[in-house]
Amino acid sequence: MYDTALLDLDGVVYRGKDAVPHAVDSLMAAADAGMRLAYVTNNASRTPTAVASHLRELGLPAHAEDVVTAAQAVARVIAEQVPEGARVLVIGGEGLRQALLEHRLTLVSSAEDNPAAVVQGYRPDTSWTDLAEAAYAIERGAPWFAANTDRTMPTARGIAPGNGALVGAVAAATGTWPTVAGKPEPALHRETMIRTNAQRPLVVGDRLDTDIEGANRAGVDSLLVLTGVTRLQDLKDAPKEHQPTYLAQDLRGLLDPSLLMEWQKD
Numbered sequence: 001m002y003d004t005a006l007l008d009l010d011g012v013v014y015r016g017k018d019a020v021p022h023a024v025d026s027l028m029a030a031a032d033a034g035m036r037l038a039y040v041t042n043n044a045s046r047t048p049t050a051v052a053s054h055l056r057e058l059g060l061p062a063h064a065e066d067v068v069t070a071a072q073a074v075a076r077v078i079a080e081q082v083p084e085g086a087r088v089l090v091i092g093g094e095g096l097r098q099a100l101l102e103h104r105l106t107l108v109s110s111a112e113d114n115p116a117a118v119v120q121g122y123r124p125d126t127s128w129t130d131l132a133e134a135a136y137a138i139e140r141g142a143p144w145f146a147a148n149t150d151r152t153m154p155t156a157r158g159i160a161p162g163n164g165a166l167v168g169a170v171a172a173a174t175g176t177w178p179t180v181a182g183k184p185e186p187a188l189h190r191e192t193m194i195r196t197n198a199q200r201p202l203v204v205g206d207r208l209d210t211d212i213e214g215a216n217r218a219g220v221d222s223l224l225v226l227t228g229v230t231r232l233q234d235l236k237d238a239p240k241e242h243q244p245t246y247l248a249q250d251l252r253g254l255l256d257p258s259l260l261m262e263w264q265k266d
Contacts, residue, residue: 002221004036004198005254008183009051010043011206011228012251016156019058020227026251027060033255037066038196040203042182042210044071044121044147044163045093065195070147070182071099071121073191077181078145079103082116089113089137091130091166092121096147111136120170120178121147122163131166135173144170148182150210154228183207184214204254206230208242221245223253224263235263 005027007013013023031037039051039062046054048067055062071092078088078100087106090097096119097107108115111133118137138144149164171177181187183205192198201220205211206228215222224230224244235247244263246253253260 002035002200002202004038004196004201005030006038006040006192006196006198006201006203006220008203008205008207008211008228009039009041011154012204012225013039013055013060014058015154015228017054018156020250022250022252023227024059026254030254031061035254036196036198037062038192038198038201039067040069040183040188040192041067042070042148042150042163042188043153044069044074044096044099044182045123046095047098048072048095050095068188068192068195069095069099070188071096072195073188074119074121074145074147074181075099075103075105076191077179077187078117078119079105081143086116087113089115089118089134089142090121091123091126091134092119092147093123096121109133111140111142115142117145118142118178119145119147120163120167122150122153122166126166131169131173134170138170138174138176144174144176144178146178146180146182148210149178149180150182150207152229154206159229183210184217186214186217189214189218204251208234208238208244212244213241215244216241223248223260225250225253227251 048064150162151164153162203215203222
């Protein structure tokens with residue numbers, strides 16, 4: 001029925017360095033049954049090559065072209081709005097930096113470099129100084145972009161602040177809000193469709209306000225798994241735009257109908 005699974009990563013396939021229980025076996029079985037696996041993540045800190053390497057370490061036959069990140073999506077959005085070679089003040093990891101370089105943009109780190117744009121992506125060692133430079137450039141009129149605004153992210157130790165928490169600090173200082181590329185905004189879905197050519201996709205995620213809302217806004221079906229941020233009680237209380245097509249405890253629901261619940265939208 002579905003030709004491509006558009007899989008979120010954090011909380012769906014892995015938590016930190018470790019695979020989510022049943023994830024690898026379930027995805028291997030789905031691939032053997034003919035489903036293409038595309039890994040679609042709001043995490044912009046790592047390159048697709050690095051993500052694919054991590055997935056292979058977990059036992060999945062992934063390649064860089066199977067990975068689509070919010071960094072790639074936001075880089076395309078910026079490149080469509082500024083001239084080639086324009087200076088971009090970057091707060092983010094290697095994944096974001098590489099994506100911007102692929103669009104022939106010039107990376108800077110200070111507001112004194114008069115950037116044509118500011119972009120923010122997750123990086124665990126982001127400092128107050130980094131956030132201040134972004135605020136200074138935004139106050140001077142530079143348009144502001146964010147790879148994603150996930151408030152939290154699951155790790156092996158628990159739930160930690162995500163890029164959205166850091167974006168919130170800059171928003172509080174400037175009184176503005178960035179153009180966002182990641183889920184649930186359409187830019188990441190557009191990037192994914194460009195790169196995978198999926199005809200009948202199923203979005204698989206653990207977050208109602210990014211994965212599931214993004215699928216609903218894109219008009220495609222979704223599967224919510226309860227291995228990450230969302231709990232069943234959260235789903236019961238969620239608004240219509242956060243309601244998935246299907247619900248499963250984990251990725252075994254991809255191929256086993258007995259473990260899959262069709263979630264009725266009222």
